Amino acid sequence: MTTNEEKLKVPYIERFNGNVAVKRGEHELAIAHYNKALLSMKMIFQVEEDQDPPIKTEGQALKLIIDIEVNTCSNLALCYNKIGKYHEAIKYAKQALEKDPNNSKASFRMAQGYINLGELERAKDTLLQLNEREGLENEFKVSVA
Numbered sequence: 001m002t003t004n005e006e007k008l009k010v011p012y013i014e015r016f017n018g019n020v021a022v023k024r025g026e027h028e029l030a031i032a033h034y035n036k037a038l039l040s041m042k043m044i045f046q047v048e049e050d051q052d053p054p055i056k057t058e059g060q061a062l063k064l065i066i067d068i069e070v071n072t073c074s075n076l077a078l079c080y081n082k083i084g085k086y087h088e089a090i091k092y093a094k095q096a097l098e099k100d101p102n103n104s105k106a107s108f109r110m111a112q113g114y115i116n117l118g119e120l121e122r123a124k125d126t127l128l129q130l131n132e133r134e135g136l137e138n139e140f141k142v143s144v145a
Helices: 006-025 025-046 058-082 085-098 104-117 120-132 138-144
Strands: none
Touching: 006 025, 006 120, 025 058, 058 085, 058 104, 085 104, 104 120
16 A cells, blocks of 8 residues: 555656656656656645545645646646657646746747747747746847837
8 A cells, every 4th residue: 555655755766767868858757757746746636535635735735736737837838849649749838837837948839839839929928928027138139129
């Protein structure tokens, strides 16, 4: 039987393994690990009534969502952009942004997906919103204008 502490480690381990795969350029393998991280996170939140829940507080839940779901979805967007699956990249970037609307990496990766699909207006809008949030340098403003 798996303990709650062990259950909570699985998404972090899978995300870590995905990060290692990305660094090696193994994007398909990274996608598999990232998907396992998301699946194991969902399983943590699905608890039977007679079980002791692994997540005990709202703070723990928010930390897990930010640490795993947001970062993993942003990393999935990176991987899907790298292998040419731009619709998937945009989907996962949007999922990250639903939970963390100010996530710069997810915004940038969504813009990359739009650029690669030839949806330049959407990419421009995304990058300009990012620029407004981050207050990026004037060179950036000129490059997307």
